[in-house]
Amino acid sequence: MTLELPPIRDRNLFNHALTHRSxxxxxxxxxxxxxxxEFLGDAVLGFLVGxxxxxxxxxxxxxxxxxxxxxxxxxxQLGKLGQQLGLGKLMRLGRGAQKxxxxxxxxxxxxxxxxxxxxxxxxxxxxxxxxxxxPIFIRLAEQIVTTQxxxxxxxxxxxxxxxxxxxxxxxxxNPVYQIIAEVGPPHAKEFTAQVSIKGVVYGQGKxxxxxxxxxxxxxxALKQLDA
Amino acid sequence: MTLELPPIRDRNLFNHALTHRSxxxxxxxxxxxxxxxEFLGDAVLGFLVGxxxxxxxxxxxxxxxxxxxxxxxxxxQLGKLGQQLGLGKLMRLGRGAQKxxxxxxxxxxxxxxxxxxxxxxxxxxxxxxxxxxxPIFIRLAEQIVTTQxxxxxxxxxxxxxxxxxxxxxxxxxNPVYQIIAEVGPPHAKEFTAQVSIKGVVYGQGKxxxxxxxxxxxxxxALKQLDA
Numbered sequence: 001m002t003l004e005l006p007p008i009r010d011r012n013l014f015n016h017a018l019t020h021r022s023x024x025x026x027x028x029x030x031x032x033x034x035x036x037x038e039f040l041g042d043a044v045l046g047f048l049v050g051x052x053x054x055x056x057x058x059x060x061x062x063x064x065x066x067x068x069x070x071x072x073x074x075x076x077q078l079g080k081l082g083q084q085l086g087l088g089k090l091m092r093l094g095r096g097a098q099k100x101x102x103x104x105x106x107x108x109x110x111x112x113x114x115x116x117x118x119x120x121x122x123x124x125x126x127x128x129x130x131x132x133x134x135p136i137f138i139r140l141a142e143q144i145v146t147t148q149x150x151x152x153x154x155x156x157x158x159x160x161x162x163x164x165x166x167x168x169x170x171x172x173x174n175p176v177y178q179i180i181a182e183v184g185p186p187h188a189k190e191f192t193a194q195v196s197i198k199g200v201v202y203g204q205g206k207x208x209x210x211x212x213x214x215x216x217x218x219x220x221a222l223k224q225l226d227a
Numbered sequence: 228m229t230l231e232l233p234p235i236r237d238r239n240l241f242n243h244a245l246t247h248r249s250x251x252x253x254x255x256x257x258x259x260x261x262x263x264x265e266f267l268g269d270a271v272l273g274f275l276v277g278x279x280x281x282x283x284x285x286x287x288x289x290x291x292x293x294x295x296x297x298x299x300x301x302x303x304q305l306g307k308l309g310q311q312l313g314l315g316k317l318m319r320l321g322r323g324a325q326k327x328x329x330x331x332x333x334x335x336x337x338x339x340x341x342x343x344x345x346x347x348x349x350x351x352x353x354x355x356x357x358x359x360x361x362p363i364f365i366r367l368a369e370q371i372v373t374t375q376x377x378x379x380x381x382x383x384x385x386x387x388x389x390x391x392x393x394x395x396x397x398x399x400x401n402p403v404y405q406i407i408a409e410v411g412p413p414h415a416k417e418f419t420a421q422v423s424i425k426g427v428v429y430g431q432g433k434x435x436x437x438x439x440x441x442x443x444x445x446x447x448a449l450k451q452l453d454a
Contacts, residue, residue, distance in 0.1 A: 035289035036281065043277030043296075050270030054263065062262035069270075096427065107399055126353060172334060200323065 003084045006120040006132045015092070017119035018112060020102070022094030030092070034115035041118030045073055048130050049137050056138065057145075061226040063166055071144055072137055079106030081136065082113035159218040166225060167197045175202070175221070177214045193217040230311045233347040233359045242319070244346035245339060247329070249321030257319070261342035268345030272300055275357050276364050283365065284372075288453040290393055298371055299364055306333030308363065309340035386445040393452060394424045402429070402448070404441045420444040 008014040021033040049072050053065050060068070071077065082088070088103040091112050102108050121129050160175075167175045174197075181192035193213035194204045203224060205216020235241040248260040276299050280292050287295070298304065309315070315330040318339050329335050348356050387402075394402045401424075408419035420440035421431045430451060432443020 036287075036292065039289045039292045040277060040281045043274045043281075047270045047274030050267060054267045054270075060263075062266045065263065065266050100425070107397065111397070170334065170338070198327075 003081065003136065005085055006116065006124075006129070008116070008120050008123045010119075010123050013119045013123055014116075017115040018087070018090050019092045020094070020097060020108065020112070022097040022102075023092040024094075026094050027092075034112065037115040037118035037122075038111045039118070040121065041114035041116065042073075044117055044121045044126070044129055045078075045114065045133070048126075048133055049073055051130075052134060052137055053141060056141065063162075063222070063225055068141060068144060072140055075106055075110045077140065078113045079109040082109030085113065085116075087112045087116070159215055159222055163195065163202075163218040163221050166222075171197050173198050175218070177217065179210055179213065180204075195221050230308065230363065232312050233343065233351075233356070235343070235347050235350045237346075237350050240346045240350055241343075244342040245314070245317050246319045247321070247324060247335065247339070249324040249329075250319040251321075253321050254319075261339065264342040264345035264349075265338045266345070267348065268341035268343065269300075271344055271348045271353070271356055272305075272341065272360070275353075275360055276300055278357075279361060279364055280368060283368065290389075290449070290452060295368060295371060299367055302333055302337045304367065305340045306336040309336030312340065312343075314339045314343070386442055386449055390422065390429075390445040390448050393449075398424050400425050402445070404444065406437055406440065407431075422448050 008017075015030075016032055017034050017037050019030055019032065019034050021035065024030055024033055046069070049069050050065070053060070053068055053072075057065065057068075083104075083106075087109055091103060091108065093102045093108075097108070117129060117133070120132065163175050167173060175195050176197070178194050178196070179191050180194045182189060184190050188208070190206055190208060191210050191213040192204060192206050193210065193216070195202050195214070195217040203217045203220030203222075205213050205218070205220055207213035207216055235244075242257075243259055244261050244264050246257055246259065246261050248262065251257055251260055273296070276296055277292070280287070280295055280299075284292065284295075310331075310333075314336055318330060318335065320329045320335075324335070344356060344360070347359065390402050394400060402422050403424070405421050405423070406418050407421045409416060411417050415435070417433055417435060418437050418440040419431060419433050420437065420443070422429050422441070422444040430444045430447030430449075432440050432445070432447055434440035434443055
C-alpha cells in the first residue's frame with residue numbers, strides 16, 4: 001500500500017509538526033517543537049481508531065477492542081506508518097539526533113506521525129482526519145485479526161495475565177484462584193480450579209497439574225467476559 | 228453545579244448504556260450490557276478533553292497536558308460525575324451488585340458515565356458531545372490547575388519520578404545522574420548533580436546532599452521540558 005501524507009494546507013503548521021525539540025537549539029528562527037501537536041494527534045487517533053473498531057467489529061468485547069486498539073496505535077505500528085509516509089527524511093532534527101540515527105528511530109517517527117495527525121485535525125477538522133485514517137487502519141486491523149485467529153494458542157498462554165489486567169482495570173482487585181476439587185489416584189490426579197474476582201466466580205477449569213487447571217479457569221473467565 | 232444527563236433521544240440506547248453485566252443474568256429480556264459503549268465513550272472523552280486542554284492552555288507542555296488530562300478522566304473524577312448525574316439510582320444492576328453497594332461504587336459509576344457518553348455520541352454526534360462536556364470539564368480543569376499552583380511543592384517531591392516517566396516514554400531510556408562537583412569542607416559540602424538522557428544533558432542542580440542535588444537537577448530538566 002502506498003501511503004500519502006495528509007494534504008495540510010497551512011505550510012507553517014506542517015513544518016511545526018515536523019519540528020523535533022532538538023532542532024530548536026540550532027535554528028533560532030524556529031520557535032516551537034511538535035510535542036503539543038503530538039499530544040493532540042494521539043488523542044484524535046485514539047478516538048478515531050476506537051470508533052472505527054467499535055463499528056467494524058460489533059461482535060468484539062470491550063477487552064478485545066481495547067487490545068486491538070493498543071496494537072494499532074502503539075509506537076511500533078505508528079513508527080512504521082511514519083516511515084512509510086517518508087517522515088524520516090522530512091523530520092526537522094538537530095545534528096545530534098541526526099547522528100544518533102534519529103531518522104530511523106521508531107519513537108521519533110511515531111511522535112512525528114502523531115504530530116502530523118494533530119496538525120491535519122487543526123487544519124481540516126475531524127471528518128477529514130477520519131476519511132484519511134480509515135482505509136489505513138481498517139487494513140491494519142484486518143491483518144492483525146487474521147494473524148491472531150491463526151495463533152490463538154499463543155493468546156492462551158498468558159490467559160492468567162490477561163484476566164489479571166482486566167480484573168485490576170475493572171474491579172480494582174486481583175483474581176483469586178482456588179483448587180476446589182482433587183480426584184483420582186496420586187499418579188493421575190485431576191484438579192479443578194476456580195477463579196473469582198471480588199467474591200464472584202468467573203470460571204472453572206480442570207487439569208492434571210494445579211497450574212494447568214488455573215490456566216483453564218482463567219481461559220473460561222475470559223471467554224465469559226468476551227461473550 | 229447542577230449536572231444534567233445528556234438528552235439521548237433513543238430510549239433503547241439510553242437503557243443499554245445503563246445496563247451492567249450483572250443485570251443480564253436476572254433479566255432475560257435484556258440482551259446487551261454496556262461495556263462496548265463504555266469503550267466508545269472512553270475514546271470520545273479522551274479526545275474531547277484532550278482537544279479542550281490543547282486549546283485552553285496554549286502555554287502548557289505535552290507533559291503537563293498529559294498529566295492534567297489523566298486527572299480529569301480518571302476513575303475517581305468520572306465516578307464523581309456519574310454520581311452527580313444521578314446514575315447511581317439509574318444503573319441497571321443485578322441483585323448481587325446492588326447488595327455489594329454497587330450504586331455507590333466509583334468504578335461502576337465511572338463505567339456507566341463513559342457508556343452514557345458513548346451512547347450520546349452515537350445518538351447525536353461528536354459536536355453535541357463536545358457542547359455537553361465542555362462546560363463541565365473546563366470548570367474541573369480550572370479547579371485542578373488552581374489547586375496545583377498552590378501546592379507546587381508536592382509536585383517537586385517526585386520530580387525524579389516524573390522525569391523518569393518522560394524519559395522512558397520519549398527516549399526509551401532512564402535518566403542518568405552524575406555528581407560533577409563537590410566543594411566546601413566536609414561538614415558543609417555542596418554537591419552539583421547533572422542529569423542526562425541518552426547522553427544529552429537536561430539539567431543541573433545543587434544541594435548539601437547528593438540526593439537533594441539530583442532532585443534539583445531533575446526539577447531543572449522538567450522546567451526545561453515544560454518550556
